[in-house]
Amino acid sequence: MDVILKKRMKEHVVEFWEKTQDEEIQKLFPFSIESLEESIKLYKESLKDEALSYGKVIYYGNKYIGDIWCYGIDEINEKMAMLSIVIFEKELWGKGIATQATKDFIKEVFSKYKIDKIGAFTYAFNYRSIGLLEKIG
Template sequence: MEITLQERTADHVRIYFERMQDDQIDRMLPRSVNSLDQALENFAQTKLLDAKSYGKTIYADDRYIGDIWCYCIDPKETPNAMLSYCIFEKSCWGKGIASRALSLFLNEIAEKYALSSVGAFTFSDNIASIRVLEKNGFSVQESFVEDSRKSVYLEYRVQDRG
């Protein structure tokens, strides 16, 4: 299966937002956007010259199946960003697609933004996501409870990738 990352468009944002309304996905992915208008506004912000977020779509054999993005991009003294991703096409879960997409994306953003580190939050019971992150060099830095959910913070050091 060929995995590629492609440019995001407003049409992708609309599809992604609709697909994210799934109960199973909602339980596994922390979310900060509650309306399509908000999602489209966030997307518009990524197109600005001084954007603090950047994203791509994930395609498997020319089929749009999810998104991956970084946010809170900080190019200052210790360049870093936060990461999030979601494969909304459930038939693609458990096939290594997220791991391959993440590897491609990490290579791209590490170079594009000269990052030193990338962080990611996930719920502690989202074992699949933790595994994807660990396979790509992230390690758990902290466990905590937020909004009554056990969560973990993982971090990836760009120099560790080699």
């Protein structure tokens, strides 16, 4: 499968914001960011050495299709982080792309940070997300 994780750039933040304003996507994912400006600010903060978040963009077939990131990274007390993934190209849902991206990303996160576990949550009606979380353990 042609899934590649790449470094997140400002242009990705802008495209992600635009694509995730879709009503169906908004219902499935618990977004807390309320503006593009806030998204860009958080992106800039994630670039700092002391950042508590880390993310990548997901490419499939040379096309940017979503983001995956960890937030609330705690290497001292809980030794854990929380995971989020959004594939905004809906025609690619259910094809195993998120599973492959998540497996690759989790390997990278565990090698980059001194954590023992990764947590995640989703809505009870987001069956694809539940399935993904079950597959990756």
